[in-house]
Amino acid sequence: MNKTAFYLIPLFIFIGLLTFLYQGLFSNPREHESTLLEHSVPEFVLPDLMDTQKKHTQDVFIGKITLLNVWGVWCTTCAIELPYLKQLQQEGKHIVGLYYDQDIDPDFGIKTVQRVQQEVNQTYSQLGNPYAFNIFDVKRNLSLDLGVTGAPETYLIDKQGKIRLHHIGDLNPRVWANKFAAIYAQLEAE
Amino acid sequence: MLAELGNFSLVMALVTAVLLSIYPMWGAYKNHPQMMAMAKPLAIGMFLFTGFSYFCLTYAFVHDDFSLAYVANTSSASLPIQYKYTGVWGGHEGSFLLWVMIFSTWTVAVALFSKAIPVKMVARVLAILGAIGIGFYLFMLLTSNPFDRLLPFYPIDGKDLNPLLQDFGMIIHPPMLYMGYVGFSVAFSFAIAALISGQLDSTWARWSRPWTIAAWSFLTLGLALGSWWAYYELGWGGWWFWDPSENAAFMPWLAGTALMHSLAVTEKRKVFKSWTVFLAISAFSLSLLGTFLIRSGVLVSVHAFASDPSRGLFILGLLAVIIGGSLFLYALRASQVKSNGQYTLVSREVLLMGNNVFLTAATLVVLLGTLFPLVHKELGMGSISIGAPFFNQMFTYLIVPFVLFMGIGPLSRWKNQSPQALYKQLTIAFGLSLSAAVLINLSYDQVSYMAVLGLVMSFWIMVTTIMEIQQRIRSQDNNQSANFSELKKLTRSHWGMVLGHLGFAVALIGMALVSAYSDERNVRMAPGDKIVVQGYEFEFKGVTAHQGPNYTADLANVDVFQGNDKIASLVAEKRFYPIQRNVMTEAGIDSGFTRDLFVALGEQLKNGDWSIRIYVKPFITWIWGGAFIMALGGVLSISDRRYRMARLAKNNKANKTANSSTAQPLSEQVS
Known part of the structure; x- marks a missing residue:
């Protein structure tokens, strides 16, 4: 009988595997959860987009509930999202932009910082500026550390500078109601 | 109309599969010759019905019948004609039809070419194939029917075939791959039939060996073609990406390689019996698992078909029944098997076991690496991704001992090998391969240690393989002079092994050198610009526009010079396919x-x-x-006289024993 038990091992492993495959069927493989949830924002020192002399660090998130929005003018979905962000800002939310530009590239770089600022200002004049300020992620290091997969993405950061939520894709009233509202209210209460 | 006939024919194929799974099995149980004799005509029927169904779908493609949803989604009027034929397997439904088409071809091949095998065994094997068939035909008819109509509102033109698939490599890659995948179902059925009959001796191993080698050869070619396609079509210039879909095909290949070797041991030495059965179950199970992973949309990959949970659920159900059932049967029966061969610690048996251990470890590495992100996420630990660095590192560790065994195994004897006798040969082999590898690598400016390691391994395999041929000739004739005519005396299956191993060494040379000494530049160029890479001067001549049948393209002309000679004039294309709004690089x-x-x-x-x-x-x-040489080795092995002669010799014997319930294991023929 013991011997049969030994030969049953593959079957049990297979049954275990089946349960995972079954669960996998009903979840979206493209949905990523940031590995940094419940962790502090990683350390960084990055310039402000509009004033590159000014530096921001991870401490800028302390003391306020922040929505950190990853975006760029080259990203069409971000442009659709901007008016809603503006509305959120008018409701009193503190929104910080994490800006990165695809065309600033060590090999193919032809864009100057002035040019980027000009493009950003142009976008603001059309769609509004929801951001308190923008962190300029020149080499995309912070984006990588945060586990950004594309743009737009939004992180909800609490008063202690801890990441509480990571949303991939645009922010809209539906996403806000389903995913953000409850946690935001909870953070305000903390 | 023809599409309805195709659909009906598919239903008929399902019906024959049901009959095939019942009658011969019942006949084998009741010892009823007529019922067992049903197996062959039913297998032929299943093949013909599937073939007709396949013909109908092809007809719909060639005649642009966009009232069929599947045709409308995967073809268009302007698609070049050769891609209308191959577009049949360009989407989920059609590729599954190709899958069952190939499946029924293997089934009918077993029915036709198994005259040497006792009727009872063939009846069981075909019945099991029929049972597997039920699952697949049901899957097609219930969740992925390619004959679904878009009536009454059908489109004027189709959505076109995915441009990635409009390519020669894609014409032959899926059929080869499926031949391999599905081919393992034969070895699987033999193993299950042996488990059911309780006759887990070495005979089933002998019978399933040629089938396993055939499937393995196809899979080898399929993998190589896929890799080649990715290299020139995706425009990344890489040859293996550890993409989940590649892994899905690679796992059965690894398990199949282990199975091929383990079958040889079981056949010749009557040991590792339960392990071999387990491998036969695993190779086909991994094929099925791969099918599930790719078609259910559980993993993200270049290949992923449109995901639909109901399809995934159905395949998962199939997995549960087929794999779960066979593992259960395995647990019940394998525990009663005794391997009665004797061998010592240093012997060919143990070395082949070592080979199996490393192949199995490699399979597990790929399996875990592919599934771990899924498991990790479902356990609520967040999403992670496991990429090429993990696999490359693990395979670098595994391949070294694997290759070491691969060199020693063929040189050593069954049962017992004195290590001292091998010592001299192995020292020479190692010395030769090390010096050859170092010398070749010195010709490069910056020597890479990994390339040296890779070449040492390749030469090690080559040198030991040649030594083995030498040794074999000497032992055959007891004379010391090995002249050329002696080579002819080696059997074809022996040459098959030699080619298989040499092919692996050749591929290894390619992998080692391309990984270490590739030069990759991403540059910006204006027309007239030149750049020198590894002594080749590339001159960019400019870009011209071009109009293809169903695309527009920019053609970049680049001339390559070596010294003052122009050695190549390359054309790199960037195509735009308007219907699918897709940009492709050629x-x-x-x-x-x-x-x-x-x-x-x-x-x-x-x-x-x-x-x-x-x-x-x-x-x-x-x-x-x-890879091609390896597959060629497989073909040589199957064509060995042993299998043909044995067939004739056994024919009479098999006929005699067919009616008695205890078909004796046929005499061992040790070559």
Whole structure:
């Protein structure tokens, strides 16, 4: 009988595997959860987009509930999202932009910082500026550390500078109601 | 109309599969010759019905019948004619029809070419194949029927075939791959039939060996073609990406390689019996698992078909029944099996076991690496991704002892091998391969240790393989002179092994050198610009526009000079397919024996320059050449006289024993 038990091992492993495959069927493989949830924002020192002399660090998130929005003018979905962000800002939310530009590239770089600022200002004049300020992620290091997969993405950061939520894709009233509202209210209460 | 007939024919194929799974099995149980004799005509029927169904779908493609949803989704009127034929397997439903088509072909092949095997065994094997068939035909008819109509409102033109698939490599890659995948169902059925009958001796191993080798050869070719396709069509210039879909096909290959070797041991030495059965179950189970992973959308991959949970659920159900059932049966029966061969610690048995251990470990590495992200996420630990670095590192560790065994195994004897006798040969082999590898690597400016390691391993396999041939000839004739005519005396299956091992060594040379000495440049170029990469001067002549049958393209002309000689004129394309709004790159490649020159066109930059990728890839064609040699070895093995002669000799014997319930294991023929 013991011997049969030994030969049953593959079957049990297979049954275990089946349960995972079954669960996998009903979840979206493209949905990523940031590995940094419940962790502090990683350390960084990055310039402000509009004033590159000014530096921001991870401490800028302390003391306020922040929505950190990853975006760029080259990203069409971000442009659709901007008016809603503006509305959120008018409701009193503190929104910080994490800006990165695809065309600033060590090999193919032809864009100057002035040019980027000009493009950003142009976008603001059309769609509004929801951001308190923008962190300029020149080499995309912070984006990588945060586990950004594309743009737009939004992180909800609490008063202690801890990441509480990571949303991939645009922010809209539906996403806000389903995913953000409850946690935001909870953070305000903390 | 023809589509309805195709659909009906598919239903008939399902009906024959049901009958095939019942009657012969019942006949074998009741010892009823007529019922067992039903197996062959039913298998032929299943094949013919599936074939007709396949013909109907092809007809719909060629005649642009866009009232069929599947045709409308995967073809268009302007699609070139050869892709209308191959577009049949360009989407989920059609590729599954190709799958069952190939499945029924294997089934009918077993029915026709198994005259040497006792009727009872064949009846069981075919019945099991029929039972597997039920699952697949049901899956097609219930969740992925390619004959679904879009009536009454059907489109004027189709959505076109995915441009990635409009390519020669894609014409032959899926059929080869499926031949391999599905081919393992035969070895699986033999194993299950042996488990059911309780006769787990070495005979089933002998019978399923040629089938396993055939499936393995197809899978080898399929993998090589897929890799080649990714190389020139995706425009990245890589040859293996550890993409989940590649892993899904690689796992059955690893398990199949282990199975092929383990079957040899079980047949010749009557040991590792339960392990071999387990491998036969695993190889086909991994094929099924791969099918599930790719078609259910559980994992993200270049291949992923449109995901639909109901399809995934159905395949998962099939997995549960087929794999779960066979593992349960295995647990019940395998525990009663005794392996009665005797061997010592240093013997060919143990070395082949070592080979199996490393192949199994490699399979597990790929399996875990592919599934771990899923498991991790479902356990609520967040999403992670496991990429090439993990696999590359693990395979570097595994391949070294594997290759060591691969060299020693064929040189050593069954049962017992004195280590001292091998010592001298192995020292010479190692010395030769080390010095050859170092010498070759010194010709490169910056020597890479990994390349040295890779070449040492390749030469080690080559040298030991040649030594083995020498040794074999000497032992055959007891004379010391090995002249050329002696080579002819070696059996074809022996040459099969030699080619299989040499092919692996050739592929390994390609992998080692291309990984270490590739030169990849992404540059911006204006027309007239030149760049020198590894002694080759690439001159960008400019970009011209071109109109294809169902696309428009930019053609970049790049001339390559070596010294003052122009050695190649490459054309790299960037195609735009308007119907699917897809941009595709077609790399310009000059393939050579020792290197490939590879040019791909990137984006146009704002000032009119172009970004261009220029790669020099040394010895990359050796990877696919090696795979081809391996597959050729498989073909040689199957064509061995042993299988044909044995068939004739056993025919009489088999007829005699067919009616008695205790078909005796046939005499061992040790070559």
